[in-house]
Amino acid sequence: MNNTQRKLIIRYLKAFANLYGIIPIKEAQNMLDEYEDKRLSIKIFLGGRDITDPDKYGLITEDGLIIHDDVIFLDDGFFEELTEAQKGKSYARLPKDEILKYEAPDYYENTPQFRNMVTFLHFALQITAQEATEIAENVAYMCKAEMQPDQIFEELEREGITFANTDQYNQFLQKYTDMANNTRLWANCGHTPSELRKIMLT
Secondary structure (H helix, E strand, O other), X not given: OOHHHHHHHHXXXXXXXXXXXXXXXXXXXXXXXXXXXXXXXXXXXHOOOOOOOHHHHOEEEEOOEEEXXXXXXXXXXXXXXXXXXXXXXXXXXXXXXXXXXXXXXXOOOOOHHHHHHHHXXXXXXXXXXXXXXXXXXXXXXXXXXXXXXXXXXXXXXXXXXXXXXXXXXXXXHHHHHHHHHOOOOHXXXXXXXXXXXXXXXX
């Protein structure tokens, strides 16, 4: 295995960890076979060793799993909670060009709901589009963390962001709900809540 192949596998491993939180190496290899026509082997890359340097990779491999380091270090018991939440759910399969974007830990898809939030913040708060985008990116993180509305508004107030009236408050809450329903979650194995509902109805 050459250096280019090793670098590409690391990119995929980071993307899998960021998107799924936890994923079996066997499942990750199946995806890799599809993306790279069976040219890359995670098993050969690991060479019988586990990755245990989260500062370098942002992930851990152990017990046949790829695990985002936050799953282990963020909160006691979170690994067990996430494992339970993921039970019985299929892993979201994204196109190759989209999955590799998740190599960046703060990546968030530029969904219509995200763009709607940016537009709303731009006009409601009378700020620049760039400032609105930055706030929307913070809101996207809140969606990923599955924060409740009261937590969200507390966080926004700490950043000095307030709304002029109840109508703006309710508009923001609707935009947040739309974003949250279209945010890929670890608990859903990378599916959005909207996608998962459709899967469960079929």
